Amino acid sequence: MKVADAVLVSIGDSDRASDWHARLARLLPERLVLRDGAAYPAEDIGFAVVWKQSAELFGLLPNLRGILSIGAGIDAILADHNVPQHVEIVRMVDPALTLGMREYVLLHVLRCHRRQGELNALQRARDWSPLVTPIASERRVGVMGLGMIGADVARHLAVVGFDVAGWKRTPATVDLIKVFAGEDSLPSFLARTQILVSLLPATPATRGMLGRRLFNLLPRGAFVINAGRGECLVEKDLLASLDEG
Secondary structure (H helix, E strand, O other), X not given: OOOOOEEEEEEOOHHHHHHHXXXXXXXXXXXXXXXXXXXXXXXXXXXXXXXXXXXXXXXXXXXXXXXXXXXXXXXXXXXXXXXXXXXXXXXXXXXXXXXXXXXHHHHHHHHHHOOHHHHHHHHHOOOOOOOOOOOHHHOEEEEEOOOHHHHHHHHHHHHHOOEEEEEEOOOOOOOOOEEEEOHHHHHHHXXXXXXXXXXXXXXXXXXXXXXXXXXXXXXXXXXXXXXXXXXXXXXXXXXXXXXOO
16 A cells, blocks of 8 residues: 655645645655645545644544644644544744744733833823833743743743743743742742743643632732633633732
């Protein structure tokens, strides 16, 4: 039997799909590279490059051997019961993705730290009263989730001058920051956190983790920035906590 070596690109965003198809066609000229929606013999497909793929896709590929997620997370793939256990799954490790998240978090931490929302409101009201903010070293930031992106974000927040700590489920060492590990350390981590940044993945253990119990352990007036998976956040609990200060 012929070894399945064709590559299927199945990406929800059509512009990105066309770009990936064109690039793979140049990189793998000796192989058949197929784009989602084109006619293809399913038994020839050995590899799939995916993002927001259709729910039934993996069940239609009997000879699938490998899956590449073009995102950093693979939770949507792991949740698909059509993926055979023997199929290898690879996630994207992209310096540009890490840089983009670093910039995003730095932007919003600085907005919270410098009280930018309040300044904007004063400006609209033509009120030029000064707002006093502490220097970065007096502002305690906590980062939940210290994977490749989370650790990078935490280090760069520390370089800016913030007093940064991180939390993850297992012990780890990250340059420039103190790491809290395990469930038992979570209350201590949250109690010292004035700006909380979540970069948690979506797993059975983290779904709904950003909820009332966690928010009640933060100092009154703390900020929450969820840059991780949305499934980790209980929105009604967040809204209630905001209403309560």
